[in-house]
Amino acid sequence: MSEFESGSQWQPGGADERRTFKLQVDEQTYLFDKRLVAVETILEKVGKRTCEFHLVTEGPNGSVLEVGTEIDLEQWGEKKCRVEPRKEVEIHIDNVLHLVVRGTYSAAQIIALGGKSPEGYDLLEEKAGPPQLVPTNKQIQIRGCEVFFTQPRSGASS
Amino acid sequence: MDSVQVEGLKKYCTSVGLTREGGSEYFLLEDLRLPEGCVPQTCDALLRPSPTPGDGYPSRLYLSVKVESPFTRNWNCINARVIERTWFAYSWMVATPPPTLVELLLSHLAGFTRAT
Numbered sequence: 001m002s003e004f005e006s007g008s009q010w011q012p013g014g015a016d017e018r019r020t021f022k023l024q025v026d027e028q029t030y031l032f033d034k035r036l037v038a039v040e041t042i043l044e045k046v047g048k049r050t051c052e053f054h055l056v057t058e059g060p061n062g063s064v065l066e067v068g069t070e071i072d073l074e075q076w077g078e079k080k081c082r083v084e085p086r087k088e089v090e091i092h093i094d095n096v097l098h099l100v101v102r103g104t105y106s107a108a109q110i111i112a113l114g115g116k117s118p119e120g121y122d123l124l125e126e127k128a129g130p131p132q133l134v135p136t137n138k139q140i141q142i143r144g145c146e147v148f149f150t151q152p153r154s155g156a157s158s
Numbered sequence: 159m160d161s162v163q164v165e166g167l168k169k170y171c172t173s174v175g176l177t178r179e180g181g182s183e184y185f186l187l188e189d190l191r192l193p194e195g196c197v198p199q200t201c202d203a204l205l206r207p208s209p210t211p212g213d214g215y216p217s218r219l220y221l222s223v224k225v226e227s228p229f230t231r232n233w234n235c236i237n238a239r240v241i242e243r244t245w246f247a248y249s250w251m252v253a254t255p256p257p258t259l260v261e262l263l264l265s266h267l268a269g270f271t272r273a274t
Contacts, residue, residue, distance in 0.1 A: 122268050130169035133193045133264060135228060135271040151256075155265040157232070157274050158215075158251035 021073035024080040025055070036070045043067075046083055051090035052144030053083050089144030105142055107134045111150055121150040166260040171203070177241050182210040184240060185259070190221075193270045197226040204240055205263055207255070217252050219266035220245035227270040 020031045025046050032045075040050050056062040058080040065071065065081065088099045093114035100113065108118035124131035125140075126147040134140065134148075167174045167187060175186040183206070190203040202222040209216050224233055224246045235247035250269040256262050 122264070122271065124264070129191075130260075131264075132191070133267055133271045135193060135195050136273070137228060138194065151261060151264055153265075153268065154254045154256055154261075155250050155252040155268050157269070158249050 023071075023073055023076065024078075026082050032073060035074045036072055038068070038070050039065045040067050042071070042081070043083070048083050049145050052086060054086050055081050056084045057081060086144060089142065091142060091144065091146045091148065093148045094150055100142055102142055102144065104139045107136050107138060107140065110134075110140060110148055114148070114150055116150050120153055122153055124149045124151060160259075163259040166258060167205075167263060170260070170263065171200075179240055180210065182206055183208065184220075186241070187263075192225060193227070193267055195228045196270050198223065201225065202243075204245055205259070205266070207259060207262055215251060216255060217262055217266070218247055219250075219263065220247045222246075225270065229270060229273050231269055 018033065019035075020033055021035055021037075023030050023032065023037075023042065025042065028046075030042070030045050032041075039055050043050055043053060043055055050067045055065045057065065062082065062084075085102065087101060089102055091098050091100055093110065096114070098113055105113075107123040111118045111121050111123050123134040123136075125134050126132075126149065131147075131149045140146075164174050164176075164185075167185060170191055171187040172189040173187075175188075177184050177186060185205040185207070187203040187205060189200045191200050192198070204220040206218045206220070210218075218235075220235070220238060220240065222243070222245060224236075231248035231250070233246055234249045235245070238245045238247065248269055250266060252262065252265045256265055
């Protein structure tokens, strides 16, 4: 029994009329089932996070396609995009978003970025589990998307 | 036992039990994950959230082994017997009790992540 005989209806321009739209990102072609696609959706499809990467138009002076904007893939045509690591990436400290330059930071620097005194707080990082204490002598690689918390210091060697 | 607080502790170990001995309450934390740089990376622990007579510490974290860490600690409690097991603890004072058990636990574990 065909789907039409079962009672479903085909409507021109409706959900059953599937169209796909192509976009080339970094030499790979991706298919989308909507004409208007958000930049963050494209990055997600490519397997990249907005906190670490930009979507950029092709060419040596490509411009950043801002998160929160939509691309009309029909009008986009054959133009290409590429993914670039952001110079300033997003991290969270105590649930507050911060933009920081990629690089290596000490725990004290991260605590200070969060507006707290490094002498008065311990730093914790949440990754694949509950927040864990960061040793004060650790050099932390910030690539983007890191999540930190601070906790007042209430313990000391006695 | 505040179930929300116990659920918080469970994220740091494989199981949480509550026991009483000598008038003090202890949370048994099995396979507690220790901070980076510790050897071993996990061990059993007893978290005592309140003072016990003669001890001098408002709270204490006992560990099933003497843990090695990048920061030297004074292990001034060796072979303490609680719930028929042997425990070790280092000299670390959490003078002002944090509001939650998790924060208390982390305050004690901070002894493995900084010098003082």
